[in-house]
Amino acid sequence: MLMVPEIMDQMRRAFAIARKDIQIYYLKGPVIIFGILSPSFLFLAFMIGRNLPVDFLIAGLLGMTIFFTSTSVTPVIAPTETQTRNLERLAAAPVSITTILIGDMLASVLFGILISLVPILLGVMFGVGVAHPLVLAVAIVLAAFCFSAMGLVFSSTPTSMTSTVMMMSTMIKFPLVFLSGVFIPIQDLPSWGQALASISPLTYITDLCRYCFQGTGANYYSVPLNIFALVVFLIIFMVAAVKLHERSLPRRL
Amino acid sequence: MKNMIEAEGLTKNYGELVAVDHIDLNVVCGEIFGFLGPNGAGKTTTVRMLTGIIKPTKGRVHIAGFDLLRDPIKAKEVMGVVPELSNAYTELTAWKNLQLMAELYGVPAKDAKARAEELLVRFGLHDRKDHKTKTFSKGMKQRLVIAMSLMSDPEILFLDEPTSGLDVMSARMIKDVLQELNNRGKTIFLTTHYMEEANQLCNRVAIINHGRIAAIAPPEELKARIGGLGRLEVSFRAHVDSSDLRRISGVTDVRESGDKTYLYTDEPGMTIQHLVDYCQSGGIEIVTLHTLTPTLEDVFIKLTGDEGGVEEMVEVDADGS
Numbered sequence: 001m002l003m004v005p006e007i008m009d010q011m012r013r014a015f016a017i018a019r020k021d022i023q024i025y026y027l028k029g030p031v032i033i034f035g036i037l038s039p040s041f042l043f044l045a046f047m048i049g050r051n052l053p054v055d056f057l058i059a060g061l062l063g064m065t066i067f068f069t070s071t072s073v074t075p076v077i078a079p080t081e082t083q084t085r086n087l088e089r090l091a092a093a094p095v096s097i098t099t100i101l102i103g104d105m106l107a108s109v110l111f112g113i114l115i116s117l118v119p120i121l122l123g124v125m126f127g128v129g130v131a132h133p134l135v136l137a138v139a140i141v142l143a144a145f146c147f148s149a150m151g152l153v154f155s156s157t158p159t160s161m162t163s164t165v166m167m168m169s170t171m172i173k174f175p176l177v178f179l180s181g182v183f184i185p186i187q188d189l190p191s192w193g194q195a196l197a198s199i200s201p202l203t204y205i206t207d208l209c210r211y212c213f214q215g216t217g218a219n220y221y222s223v224p225l226n227i228f229a230l231v232v233f234l235i236i237f238m239v240a241a242v243k244l245h246e247r248s249l250p251r252r253l
Numbered sequence: 254m255k256n257m258i259e260a261e262g263l264t265k266n267y268g269e270l271v272a273v274d275h276i277d278l279n280v281v282c283g284e285i286f287g288f289l290g291p292n293g294a295g296k297t298t299t300v301r302m303l304t305g306i307i308k309p310t311k312g313r314v315h316i317a318g319f320d321l322l323r324d325p326i327k328a329k330e331v332m333g334v335v336p337e338l339s340n341a342y343t344e345l346t347a348w349k350n351l352q353l354m355a356e357l358y359g360v361p362a363k364d365a366k367a368r369a370e371e372l373l374v375r376f377g378l379h380d381r382k383d384h385k386t387k388t389f390s391k392g393m394k395q396r397l398v399i400a401m402s403l404m405s406d407p408e409i410l411f412l413d414e415p416t417s418g419l420d421v422m423s424a425r426m427i428k429d430v431l432q433e434l435n436n437r438g439k440t441i442f443l444t445t446h447y448m449e450e451a452n453q454l455c456n457r458v459a460i461i462n463h464g465r466i467a468a469i470a471p472p473e474e475l476k477a478r479i480g481g482l483g484r485l486e487v488s489f490r491a492h493v494d495s496s497d498l499r500r501i502s503g504v505t506d507v508r509e510s511g512d513k514t515y516l517y518t519d520e521p522g523m524t525i526q527h528l529v530d531y532c533q534s535g536g537i538e539i540v541t542l543h544t545l546t547p548t549l550e551d552v553f554i555k556l557t558g559d560e561g562g563v564e565e566m567v568e569v570d571a572d573g574s
Contacts, residue, residue, distance in 0.1 A: 006326065009359055016356030024344045085340040089401075091306045092336065093357040094329035250307045 010099045017095070017103025018110070025073050025080075026111050035069040035115040058123035059213040060182040063206035065119050066143045070112035071173060074151030075165045077104050078245070082160040082252040091253065097245050101238075104155075105148040112144035128213055135223060136212035142230045143205035149237035150201065156244035158251040176200045181207060186220040201233040255282045256315070257409050257440040258303060263312035265298050265464075272298045274464040275312070280409075285431065285441040287455035287472075289448070289549075291557050295464040296444050297337060297413060303442070304334045304411050317408055330358060333402030337413040337444075341397050343387035347378055350386060350397060351404055358405035365404065372400040375430065392423030399427060403434075410434065413444045428454060448550040458549070460556050467556040476547040484545050485516040485524060490538035502527045515545075 025031065040061065081087040090100055120130070130136055154169040177183075179193070180202035186194055197203045204226040211219035211226075219226070258280035265273040273295040280286040290296045301307045303314055305325045314321040319328035341350045348369060355365030373379040376396040386394060395415065402410060412431070416424040431454060435441055445451050451458050452472045459469040468475055495507040498516060503524035506517040518524040521544045532539055 010326075013357050013359070016353060020342065020345070020353050023349070024342060084343065085336065085338050086342055088306060088336050089334075089340045090357075092304050092329065092334035093354075094326045094359070095357055096326070253301065253306060 010096060011102070013093075013095045014099045014103040014106060017090070017100055018106035021073075021077060021104055021107035022110065025077060026107060031073060032115070035065070035072055035111065036118050038068050038072075040065075053214075054126045055123070055128045055213045056185075056210070056218075058119055058126070058128050059209035059218075060206060061122070062116060062119040062140075062209045062213075063143075063180070063202060064177060064182055066112050066116050066140060066205060067147050067173070067177070067202050069115040070108050070144045070147035071151040071154070071169060073111065074104055074108045074148055075154035075169045076162045078155040078248075078252070079157070079160050079162045079165050083162075087249070088253055091249060097249060098242050101152050101241055101245060105145065105152060105238075108148035108151060109141070109144040112148065113140055116140050116144070123213065130212055131215045132212045135208065138227065139205055139208040139212065139230075142227065142234070143201075143208075146201050146205075146230050146234040146237065149234055149241055152241035153237050153244065156241060156248050158248035160252070176202050179203070181220070185210075201230060204229040204233075256280065257282050257284075257317050258286075258442060259313075259315040260299075260303060261313045263299065263302055263314065264310050265295075265302060265307070266310045272464055273302065273309075276461070276464075276466055278459055278466065278469060280440060280442060282440055283435065283438050284456045285435050285443060285454050287451035287458035288442060288444040288461065289446075289451055289458055289553055290461035294461045294557070296461055298464075299461065300411055300413050300442070300444055304332060305329050306334075330405065331407055332409040332411060333405060333407035335399050335402045335410070335412040335415050337417075341386045341389075341394055341401060344385060346383050346385055347373065347389075347397050347400075348382045350401055354401045354404040360405055368404055368406070369400075372403055376400045377426065392419045395419055396423060396426065399430065407439070409440045409442065411442045411444075414446060415443070416445070416447065416450060448548065448553055452549045460553060462557040468552070472549050475552045476549065483518055483521045483547065484551075485518065485521060485528065486513050486541075486543040486545050487516060487528065488513050488540040488542075489532075490540055493537055497531075498528075501531055 078087065081090070123130075151169070154165055154172070157165050157168065159165065179196045180200040181189070181197055182202065186197050186203065186207065189197060204221065207219045207221050208223065208226045211223060221229070256279045258278070260276055260278050263273055263276040264271070276299060288296055288300070298307070302309045302312075303316075303321075305314075305321050305328060308322065314328075316328040317331045319331070321328045341347075342353070345353065351369040351372065352365055355362075355368070360368065369382075370379070373382050376399070378393060378397060378400070381389070381393065386397060389397065399412070399415060402412075410431075415427050415431075419427070428450065431441055431443070435454075441454075443451070443455065455472060457469060457471050458475065460467045470478065493514065495509060495514065498504060498507045498514065501516070501524065503518045503520045504516045504527075505519065508515045508517070516524060516528065525542070525544070528542075529539075531537070
């Protein structure tokens, strides 16, 4: 059992891993452009020609942007470092697997939060105000943590092939977008659709965004329920990621 | 003397395969311990277990008194590790790689800067410190990886094939650094394929074969104990049939390599006399003749060859007992 000074030490080391990730994986033009353009194009493809209010569109775009950016890079770090043999370096260092994963997650969270400013600024340009800024800030941070942890689950596949991991994560991510009330409000979904939406973490951040941009009443679930759901998903993803990586790490080396 | 590395009953199974089979070894403080073995013998698996990279199926490891399984963070903090393949982050500069290591090992920032400067100078990399390591040659990368492993000034250093495939200058620099570190009291666990390197540097060597320790002893003890490996290196003016040489009294084996023929014998003096008689009677001219003592390579081949193996266990402790 680690004591408080040891936990603080491990957190400092997690920040070192996060800084390394940012320098190596995130501060790349194509990564940033992908983070912004990918959800924007998908969004435009489904929204052009439909008569929907701008605040509805921006809320959906924000949810999708956090989702795509926070899950974009974390899945490829472990396979890449398996291939480059850097993972062995980390495994030999005095850091736990949880510390390595927290480091990877922190970098992803920062990336997700920064890129999420793009749809918010876009909304401001179109005259969309934020009705509940504090809730929006909490929602963005929480969702970034949740989706980054989800990315870590994808990265636990014991392979050095990034394409394998990317294919698997895309197969899961894209259906979730259609199930989560981004394009069709949850209240308009059939009951089976609503049931499916309830098991997607994207549903809850999108619903929170609707509340924050469109005001009270635009949300389907209550704000505390949305926040509680994101926290539960975060815990589930993080625990699963740690357990899966503990199993897969020896098989990567 | 205090044991810095203690392994007891260390075993690793991969399904049905027993990669490492109940290894026991102790490395004392300030020792350079060589770990030798053919490919696939279980060297890297053993080193990975000793460094906490993978968990053993069975057995215990203590590093500087810390139980590696129960207290992995503290145990890892006292060791530096140089894995088999260079693994600096190629997208980072040499300086940033060193600083990352310092942060991972909890070295205070001020100490880290001074230490990085010192190591970059020692390893001849200072003028390239702000270059990404993807632009480095293999020798430079390996020197950097060793520098990275020294950022925390570890008490124990594990090196897996540190000079493999390097140019002479880089290999010599690394060997000099290892000797310097050892002179400062550091304990070094060196895995190598180079017998001469092990012979020169190591206080004791262990030879692993088929996942089991075949011998642990100082190099000279090993050579003396294995015995039967004295040989004559002879070069003839014209080719001589090795089957004729086998019939010379005292010769136990004959091997040819290039223009040299090696006659293995337990009695070199007597065999020289018989060889000279044989050459005189046959009108064969000897160009050169040398008496060779057994080398560590001979011991290695004897212990890891098909006829050798773990049954011929030879063990001598660090104190020579």
